[in-house]
Amino acid sequence: MADLIRRDIWALEEEAGAWHPITEAYARAVGIMQARQPDDPTSWAYQAAVHGVPAGLPRDQFVDQCQHNTWFFLPWHRTYLYWFERVVRAALQEIDEVSHEVRSSWALPYWNYDRGGGSAALPPAFIEPMLPDGETANPLFTELRDPSIASGGELHPLAVSAARALAEGFFAHDPIPGGSVGFGGPVTGWNHFDESADAAPGALEQTPHNAVHGGVGGPGGLMSAFDTAPLDPVFWMHHANIDRLWAEWLKQDGRENPPESAWADEPFDFHDESGTPVRMMSSEVVDPGRLEYEYEEAAVPALFGGGGEGMSPAQPPPDRPPELVGATDAPLTLEGRAEQVAIPLSEPAGPALRADASEPARVYVNVEGIKGDQNPGLSYAVYVNLPDDAHAGTAGHHHVGNLSFFGIERAQDVDVDHPGGHGLRYVFDITELANELRAEGRWDPAQARVTFEPIRPLPPPGQEEAAGAAEAVPPVEIGRVGIYYQ
Amino acid sequence: MTALALRRTTWGHPELAAGGAAAAAWALLGVHALHPHSGTEPFLGALAGWVVMATAMMVPGALADVRRLALSSMWQRRRRTIAFFLGGYLTVWTAFGALALAALPLLGVSAGVLLAAATAWELTPWKWRAVRRCHLIEPLPPRGARADAACARAGLGYGVRCVTSCWATMLAMAAAGHLALGLMAFLTMVSAAEKLVVRSARLRRPVAAALAGAAVVALL
Numbered sequence: 001m002a003d004l005i006r007r008d009i010w011a012l013e014e015e016a017g018a019w020h021p022i023t024e025a026y027a028r029a030v031g032i033m034q035a036r037q038p039d040d041p042t043s044w045a046y047q048a049a050v051h052g053v054p055a056g057l058p059r060d061q062f063v064d065q066c067q068h069n070t071w072f073f074l075p076w077h078r079t080y081l082y083w084f085e086r087v088v089r090a091a092l093q094e095i096d097e098v099s100h101e102v103r104s105s106w107a108l109p110y111w112n113y114d115r116g117g118g119s120a121a122l123p124p125a126f127i128e129p130m131l132p133d134g135e136t137a138n139p140l141f142t143e144l145r146d147p148s149i150a151s152g153g154e155l156h157p158l159a160v161s162a163a164r165a166l167a168e169g170f171f172a173h174d175p176i177p178g179g180s181v182g183f184g185g186p187v188t189g190w191n192h193f194d195e196s197a198d199a200a201p202g203a204l205e206q207t208p209h210n211a212v213h214g215g216v217g218g219p220g221g222l223m224s225a226f227d228t229a230p231l232d233p234v235f236w237m238h239h240a241n242i243d244r245l246w247a248e249w250l251k252q253d254g255r256e257n258p259p260e261s262a263w264a265d266e267p268f269d270f271h272d273e274s275g276t277p278v279r280m281m282s283s284e285v286v287d288p289g290r291l292e293y294e295y296e297e298a299a300v301p302a303l304f305g306g307g308g309e310g311m312s313p314a315q316p317p318p319d320r321p322p323e324l325v326g327a328t329d330a331p332l333t334l335e336g337r338a339e340q341v342a343i344p345l346s347e348p349a350g351p352a353l354r355a356d357a358s359e360p361a362r363v364y365v366n367v368e369g370i371k372g373d374q375n376p377g378l379s380y381a382v383y384v385n386l387p388d389d390a391h392a393g394t395a396g397h398h399h400v401g402n403l404s405f406f407g408i409e410r411a412q413d414v415d416v417d418h419p420g421g422h423g424l425r426y427v428f429d430i431t432e433l434a435n436e437l438r439a440e441g442r443w444d445p446a447q448a449r450v451t452f453e454p455i456r457p458l459p460p461p462g463q464e465e466a467a468g469a470a471e472a473v474p475p476v477e478i479g480r481v482g483i484y485y486q
Numbered sequence: 487m488t489a490l491a492l493r494r495t496t497w498g499h500p501e502l503a504a505g506g507a508a509a510a511a512w513a514l515l516g517v518h519a520l521h522p523h524s525g526t527e528p529f530l531g532a533l534a535g536w537v538v539m540a541t542a543m544m545v546p547g548a549l550a551d552v553r554r555l556a557l558s559s560m561w562q563r564r565r566r567t568i569a570f571f572l573g574g575y576l577t578v579w580t581a582f583g584a585l586a587l588a589a590l591p592l593l594g595v596s597a598g599v600l601l602a603a604a605t606a607w608e609l610t611p612w613k614w615r616a617v618r619r620c621h622l623i624e625p626l627p628p629r630g631a632r633a634d635a636a637c638a639r640a641g642l643g644y645g646v647r648c649v650t651s652c653w654a655t656m657l658a659m660a661a662a663g664h665l666a667l668g669l670m671a672f673l674t675m676v677s678a679a680e681k682l683v684v685r686s687a688r689l690r691r692p693v694a695a696a697l698a699g700a701a702v703v704a705l706l
Contacts, residue, residue, distance in 0.1 A: 324628060
């Protein structure tokens, strides 16, 4: 039994209102950390810099270290949360208003935005401008969020659903253009963001991780940008939920962490609560119990398709490279409206043709060369072969994932020490849908259509349209949309 | 290696042929170095030697990008993609070499002086900005003349960015000649590492120190 229980912040809210003692303690600890000097490793600013540092500021082995678009995404962020939680708990010891019980047992709450019943809205403690004493500014509040979310709107259900990620069968795959990246991200070396040409977000990083970042931050908000996201106190609740979902994924049959030493032995550098440097490896954080915490029991989202079997086949992808069978031949710009591209397909001519099976074992949609100056704070649902007469009841069947843009401002930044230049890349495994459409005689081997539809926050109660929906959306350029067979 | 394993390797590594071309270039230069011609080499001969040298030195660092481009192409276009891309890339290096070989004898600048210039360039932020820009390759159209043209453009752009990054060391090679195999090997490792190592700007000081050492040796 772990000593510390990370609880659902909405359960805390239901138990004691916005200011449950655990939530209020967090707010007060954040206030203390925000008052510390930025060069203090236990300060709020430094803890955020551990994730990312804007260009022009000094770097060392402790800051600008977060791992994204790689199989280190989950272990690095778990380690990050672990040391942050200890820093917060140490800060609580300085606060007289916090009870001894809370001080000794405080653990990071998680924001389970996928539990329904309004949980996809920001918890009230993050919206209140003042602490319950009515005199102290609430450190959990920031104006730098999406206007709709900040005023009580909810993240779109497609943006918060972990069902598709939880259905992934494998943690990681060797990266190869066009191919699957797995639950936790592709096999890469140390990859802060875009060091590897093969970098791409894993299924959990795609959604809900990236989608929630953009959805909460909106255009220009703290959560939307790589270097500012941890400055929003809700970042830590969001990542606790991502960390919980990793633990939930592992509870399913056949799911396991990578056995490779290249993953297990990767070291991560942090500071402990006294500001002393510490180093941990992935293998030291795979078991939350070893870190003396566990998650409060929560309902696991229904798996994709509702069958409990998971979307991904249990078999790994075939041992042959995917081959491109069709792609767009000109860039596409997304500016907040639905867009559709038609992709002419050819018969496979390489390994997929020579495979024993008459149909490809895997089919993927790749969205490549995604560029933009700023995260628009808006995700796009991606549909394949969406019928013209699709409605809410049938469109979901054609939904293959979401396109989000967390980190897009870094993707082509050549002023910091990252190679950059590849743009973002998303891979969606559409095997299940392609097989179903084939079985129904509705898969056209000569053409596929890919639709991008913006998914905006749901408006706050009493409002008809999400604030900002009519405003100009920062553009994002899609270099190419391709279909691969494997 | 069984035939099946060999086939799977070539499926997954279409860049092997380009790697083979670089290896062949090294072999050719090695043989040439063992049997050097006496006297001054005509311009076209020197330029041919330069092209072989550029292939030996600059293709290895580009292999990862070549592989990615080929595997992102239609299957039947993989070799064509590599040919157009490397064709554009080496065209830029050939043009640079022609200018360098024509200008250096007139300027009378030695390899040592140019290595000293390369040392200074290594320590500038512009050098590293150029290194990071090396990987900026747009996705290619899938088929037809548009794909060929985009692929050649990608190679030309890649070459221009690579020249921006490596002009100083390659000027030194132009002065030293394509038979200076030791210097060639050293500079090949440097340019490949700068392009491929994560956060390679960490290498700037050790590489600058090594270049300065090479400059001193060349000047003595």
